[in-house]
Amino acid sequence: MRPKRISTEESRAFVEIFDLPPTGSGILNALTFAVKDLIDVAGHKTGCGNPDWHKSHPAPSVHAVCVEQLLAAGAHCKGKTITDEMAFSLIGENHFHGTPLNPKAPDRVPGGSSSGSASAVACGIVDFALGTDTGGSVRVPAANCGIFGFRPTHGIVSVAGVNPLSPSFDTIGILASSIEVLIRAASVLLAGNIPKAKPTGNVFWIREAFSICDLEIQNALQAPAEKLRSVLGPRLKEISMREIDQENEVKDLQNWYEIYRILQRAEAESCLGGWVASHNPVFGPMIAQSFELIRNLDRSLIPSMAERRERYFQRINSFLTTADLICIPTIPSPAPLKGSFIKREGTGTGYYPRALALTSIAGIGRLPQITLPVAEADGLPVGLSLVARTNEDAFLLSTAREIAALFKL
Amino acid sequence: MRPKRISTEESRAFVEIFDLPPTGSGILNALTFAVKDLIDVAGHKTGCGNPDWHKSHPAPSVHAVCVEQLLAAGAHCKGKTITDEMAFSLIGENHFHGTPLNPKAPDRVPGGSSSGSASAVACGIVDFALGTDTGGSVRVPAANCGIFGFRPTHGIVSVAGVNPLSPSFDTIGILASSIEVLIRAASVLLAGNIPKAKPTGNVFWIREAFSICDLEIQNALQAPAEKLRSVLGPRLKEISMREIDQENEVKDLQNWYEIYRILQRAEAESCLGGWVASHNPVFGPMIAQSFELIRNLDRSLIPSMAERRERYFQRINSFLTTADLICIPTIPSPAPLKGSFIKREGTGTGYYPRALALTSIAGIGRLPQITLPVAEADGLPVGLSLVARTNEDAFLLSTAREIAALFKL
Numbered sequence: 159m160r161p162k163r164i165s166t167e168e169s170r171a172f173v174e175i176f177d178l179p180p181t182g183s184g185i186l187n188a189l190t191f192a193v194k195d196l197i198d199v200a201g202h203k204t205g206c207g208n209p210d211w212h213k214s215h216p217a218p219s220v221h222a223v224c225v226e227q228l229l230a231a232g233a234h235c236k237g238k239t240i241t242d243e244m245a246f247s248l249i250g251e252n253h254f255h256g257t258p259l260n261p262k263a264p265d266r267v268p269g270g271s272s273s274g275s276a277s278a279v280a281c282g283i284v285d286f287a288l289g290t291d292t293g294g295s296v297r298v299p300a301a302n303c304g305i306f307g308f309r310p311t312h313g314i315v316s317v318a319g320v321n322p323l324s325p326s327f328d329t330i331g332i333l334a335s336s337i338e339v340l341i342r343a344a345s346v347l348l349a350g351n352i353p354k355a356k357p358t359g360n361v362f363w364i365r366e367a368f369s370i371c372d373l374e375i376q377n378a379l380q381a382p383a384e385k386l387r388s389v390l391g392p393r394l395k396e397i398s399m400r401e402i403d404q405e406n407e408v409k410d411l412q413n414w415y416e417i418y419r420i421l422q423r424a425e426a427e428s429c430l431g432g433w434v435a436s437h438n439p440v441f442g443p444m445i446a447q448s449f450e451l452i453r454n455l456d457r458s459l460i461p462s463m464a465e466r467r468e469r470y471f472q473r474i475n476s477f478l479t480t481a482d483l484i485c486i487p488t489i490p491s492p493a494p495l496k497g498s499f500i501k502r503e504g505t506g507t508g509y510y511p512r513a514l515a516l517t518s519i520a521g522i523g524r525l526p527q528i529t530l531p532v533a534e535a536d537g538l539p540v541g542l543s544l545v546a547r548t549n550e551d552a553f554l555l556s557t558a559r560e561i562a563a564l565f566k567l
Numbered sequence: 568m569r570p571k572r573i574s575t576e577e578s579r580a581f582v583e584i585f586d587l588p589p590t591g592s593g594i595l596n597a598l599t600f601a602v603k604d605l606i607d608v609a610g611h612k613t614g615c616g617n618p619d620w621h622k623s624h625p626a627p628s629v630h631a632v633c634v635e636q637l638l639a640a641g642a643h644c645k646g647k648t649i650t651d652e653m654a655f656s657l658i659g660e661n662h663f664h665g666t667p668l669n670p671k672a673p674d675r676v677p678g679g680s681s682s683g684s685a686s687a688v689a690c691g692i693v694d695f696a697l698g699t700d701t702g703g704s705v706r707v708p709a710a711n712c713g714i715f716g717f718r719p720t721h722g723i724v725s726v727a728g729v730n731p732l733s734p735s736f737d738t739i740g741i742l743a744s745s746i747e748v749l750i751r752a753a754s755v756l757l758a759g760n761i762p763k764a765k766p767t768g769n770v771f772w773i774r775e776a777f778s779i780c781d782l783e784i785q786n787a788l789q790a791p792a793e794k795l796r797s798v799l800g801p802r803l804k805e806i807s808m809r810e811i812d813q814e815n816e817v818k819d820l821q822n823w824y825e826i827y828r829i830l831q832r833a834e835a836e837s838c839l840g841g842w843v844a845s846h847n848p849v850f851g852p853m854i855a856q857s858f859e860l861i862r863n864l865d866r867s868l869i870p871s872m873a874e875r876r877e878r879y880f881q882r883i884n885s886f887l888t889t890a891d892l893i894c895i896p897t898i899p900s901p902a903p904l905k906g907s908f909i910k911r912e913g914t915g916t917g918y919y920p921r922a923l924a925l926t927s928i929a930g931i932g933r934l935p936q937i938t939l940p941v942a943e944a945d946g947l948p949v950g951l952s953l954v955a956r957t958n959e960d961a962f963l964l965s966t967a968r969e970i971a972a973l974f975k976l
Contacts, residue, residue: 181867198837216845220836223735223869230870313722313933316873317734318834325726325734326632349873350881421725427629428607428728436625458590460632461639464725464758472759475958524722549884 161335164261164281171239171258171277174202178235185342187232192278192287195238196245196271197330198222198319206321207243207252207271210439222319224288224330224347231346236284239274243445244430245290245323247271248298248513249499253442257496262304262539266493269299272333276303279333286334286343292323293422294517296331297529301541302493304531305335306562308344311549312524315347324425326467327418327521337530337562341555348551355556359481361386361544363396366410367486367519370512375487378535382542382565386485389564394485402477403470411515417470418518420463423455444499467522474523478547483557486516488529488541519545526551528558532565570744573670573690580648580667580686583611587644594751596641601687601696604647605654605680606739607631607728615730616652616661616680619848631728633697633739633756640755645693648683652854653839654699654732656680657707657922658908662851666905671713671948675902678708681742685712688742695743695752701732702831703926705740706938710950711902713940714744715971717753720958721933724756733834735876736827736930746939746971750964757960764965768890770795770953772805775819776895776928779921784896787944791951791974795894798973803894811886812879820924823879827927829872832864853908876931883932887956892966895925897938897950928954935960937967941974 166172173195180186195205198218205212221229229235240255250273251257258277260268268277272289276299279287289296291309300307308331315330322328330347334340345352363383368376387394400406405413433439434449441449478484490512499509520527525548529541544561546554575581582604589595604614607627614621630638638644649664659682660666667686669677677686681698685708688696698705700718709716717740724739731737739756743749754761772792777785796803809815814822842848843858850858887893899921908918929936934957938950953970955963 182870216841218837219840219844220833220866222837223830223833223873226833226866226869227873230867313735314877316830316834318731319837322727322731326722346870349870349877421632424629424632424635425725425727428627428631431628432625435628457629457635458639460635461591461755461758464632464636468723468758 161261161280161282163283164259166283169259169277169281169283170256171274171281171283172237173205173240173255175237178229180229180232180234182230182232184231186228186346189285189339190234190236191228192236192239192275192284193225194272194275194289195241196290196321197225197288199225199235199238202238204321207241207255208439208441209254210437214437218319223316227346228343239278239287242271242273243441245271245292245295246445246448248294248510249444249494250299251496251499260303260493263493265496266538267302267496269302269493271295272299275333276300276305279305279335285339286332289331289333290320291329291331292327293418293514293521296333297488297517297527297543298513300333301488301529302539304539305333306337306340306531307529308332308340309520309527310348310551311526314551322429324422324429326425327422337559337567341559344555350552352552352555355560356481356553358393358483358557359479361390361394361483361485363394363485364399365396366399367516370410370515371487371490374492374535375490375540378533378540379487379542382532385564402474404473412511414470414518414522415511415515417463417467418514418521420455420459421467423452424457424460427452427455470522471524474525475548480547480550480553482547484519484545486519486543486545488516488543489513490516492535492538492540524548526554528554530558530562530567532567570670570689570691572692573668575692578668578686578690578692579665580683580690580692581646582614582649582664584646587638589638589641589643591639591641593640595637595755598694598748599643599645600637601645601648601684601693602634603681603684603698604650605699605730606634606697608634608644608647611647613730616650616664617848617850618663619846623846627728629728632725636755637752648687648696651680651682652850654680654701654704655854655857657703657919658853658903659708660905660908669712669902672902674905675947676711676905678711678902680704681708684742685709685714688744689714694748695741698740698742699729700738700740701736702827702923702930705742706897706926706936706952707922709742710897710938711948713948714742715746715749715940716938717741717749718929718936719757719960720935723960731838733831733838735834736831746968746976750968753964759961761961761964764969765890765962767802767892767966768888770799770803770892770894772803772894773808774805775808776925779819779924780896780899783901783944784899784949787942787949788896788951791941794973811883813882821920823927823931824920824924826872826876826879827923827930829864829868830876832861833866833869836861836864879931880933883934884957889956889959889962891956893954895928895952895954897925897952898922899925901944901947901949933957935963937963939967939971939974939976941976
């Protein structure tokens with residue numbers, strides 16, 4: 159259901175407001191959307207959340223392919239939304255542009271990096287919004303703000319006209335408060351129909367993905383688990399991630415996170431390091447730390463991490479049939495309090511390593527994922543995620559529609 | 568077999584010669600390679616074949632991920648090789664840097680855009696070379712120069728540190744004169760082993776792919792076809808592309824080419840249009856025409872072409888089992904005479920539309936492809952290509968090894 163509308167001023171979600179009419183007519187007629195300011199809209203500078211980037215780059219002459227697709231299908235574009243600088247954060251506090259409102263938890267962050275897109279949707283200002291998701295930048299803010307968020311199979315939705323962060327993980331995603339709207343927009347970007355759901359095979363409940371979460375998240379997801387079990391019966395199977403990755407020395411998901419951390423930083427240096435070195439831009443303190451971590455990466459780790467990535471990719475896609483799903487929490491904790499992040503943790507049990515451990519499953523597996531706002535913990539939104547096999551986006555979305563109906567979302 | 572060595576001066580393949588020692592030791596020990604000048608080598612500017620690009624961009628601080636992988640596996644990097652400007656040609660005549668030698672046909676072009684990489688390998692200067700392949704830029708020059716050329720499944724080999732042309736089609740490929748060397752280098756980039764060949768299922772000989780070629784190509788490939796038939800028996804199946812794409816109104820492969828043409832241009836404008844508009848660079852006449860075509864693209868065609876692309880992608884990957892291959896000619900004609908290209912044809916029966924019709928099958932299907940130098944037409948190299956299902960790169964390469972042995976390559 160579309161939430162009660164909060165004004166654009168109060169949302170603080172936008173860097174620029176305009177009204178771009180559709181270029182065609184189709185299944186998105188009469189729907190409105192916003193575009194994360196990492197994605198090109200012709201004639202409007204793509205600021206990537208950083209004033210020095212904005213200054214040093216010309217306005218694009220054409221829309222990104224994904225924007226072109228949405229406008230041609232009948233949607234109205236209402237503006238560009240705040241992104242964390244260079245899309246490089248899961249928090250959503252932009253040092254220069256501020257923190258978009260999380261209307262479900264005004265003292266909490268919206269999550270990033272698609273912070274403005276999540277806020278604009280959760281505030282009821284637009285029907286859906288485009289985000290980008292490298293390591294969770296659609297899924298995390300969607301979960302924090304209590305809306306749906308979809309990350310497609312890597313490589314299916316064109317990233318042309320979207321500023322790269324880490325090409326092996328970069329995707330274009332969608333945020334919406336209605337599953338029907340999300341599915342319509344997704345069918346346009348995926349350039350295919352989303353048929354009725356085919357019968358679901360097994361739904362694998364990954365034990366470690368739940369056990370690394372705060373207790374309040376684990377507790378909040380117990381009732382949804384029971385509801386799913388009542389429908390799926392023995393097809394809801396609790397398993398260990400070790401049955402998939404076959405790493406018997408490991409206890410949690412840090413091995414997944416580790417691959418992501420190394421490869422993402424290695425690629426980010428290639429994509430952004432040249433500009434950083436030549437333009438010496440001013441970053442907010444958190445993002446400055448991130449670029450410090452990138453510069454200090456031990457690049458001799460790249461080959462072994464690439465090997466592990468491909469091994470896990472093969473294993474998870476061999477493990478899953480085309481009718482199976484994985485079920486995990488989207489976030490390990492409720493949205494953090496505003497201003498509580500002053501330092502990025504590297505590894506361990508902090509927020510970042512656990513959040514990225516969860517999001518890196520789809521990243522490393524190149525798998526599609528959708529987060530559903532099925533629960534709350536002390537009034538704070540909690541997302542439950544379904545993940546499907548590579549290229550099974552249509553199956554994932556059609557099954558998510560049925561599960562959303564089950565939960566009356 | 569490694570060809571007789573021709574000097575680097577005579578090859579005219581390089582824009583820069585240096586000796587970068589390996590950073591580790593592994594299965595590429597004692598092998599040398601060259602890097603297309605679209606791919607980052609730390610401390611050396613990535614010129615992308617255009618002097619204005621070279622001038623307006625800083626040198627990268629780190630190697631592209633693919634270069635990092637090769638150095639860590641023991642290979643020596645010997646320099647950067649000429650690319651067609653912005654990787655935007657299949658010909659290999661760079662207006663500014665000249666035309667690398669095609670040692671198999673000195674009056675012919677090497678093919679592009681990985682022209683210098685093909686030449687450096689065919690001249691015996693390096694054991695293998697990195698290229699990029701968006702619409703054939705590894706496969707075409709490899710076929711023209713009588714060597715092996717491999718394009719991996721889209722998205723598997725990291726493109727970080729490689730200048731984008733059209734992200735939905737961009738890949739990193741390998742050129743080599745020895746299949747064993749190619750497989751070793753590929754196993755490093757694919758970050759996985761290439762096991763012994765599993766039994767081959769069907770090999771689909773696509774009728775239209777042969778019939779659009781010059782008669783001399785068709786004739787040159789008859790003996791190889793007979794040899795394959797003698798080994799494969801009824802598993803070598805001649806079929807029409809209509810059994811895959813189900814487009815009963817179409818007679819040739821122009822429907823595949825058309826998708827590629829529109830989407831590639833749409834994406835190229837997003838990737839390069841901003842720089843072209845803001846820097847007004849000087850291009851050679853052929854590339855200037857290409858950018859003119861890009862600017863004049865009717866972008867309202869994007870959504871329908873994206874839909875057709877995903878439909879064909881699904882169909883070809885449903886049609887092929889994990890043990891099947893497609894067999895097509897790599898090029899529709901022998902390498903063109905030098906200086907014979909002064910104008911790009913849009914559609915029809917010219918060289919470009921037919922070459923791109925052949926290469927766009929793997930592009931649209933996101934499929935891996937390898938070209939093998941199995942034949943000659945009047946002394947000019949002719950390549951035969953094998954194409955496998957998405958992610959079946961290891962199977963493709965191990966089968967190519969057996970077929971290369973059959974042809975004593």
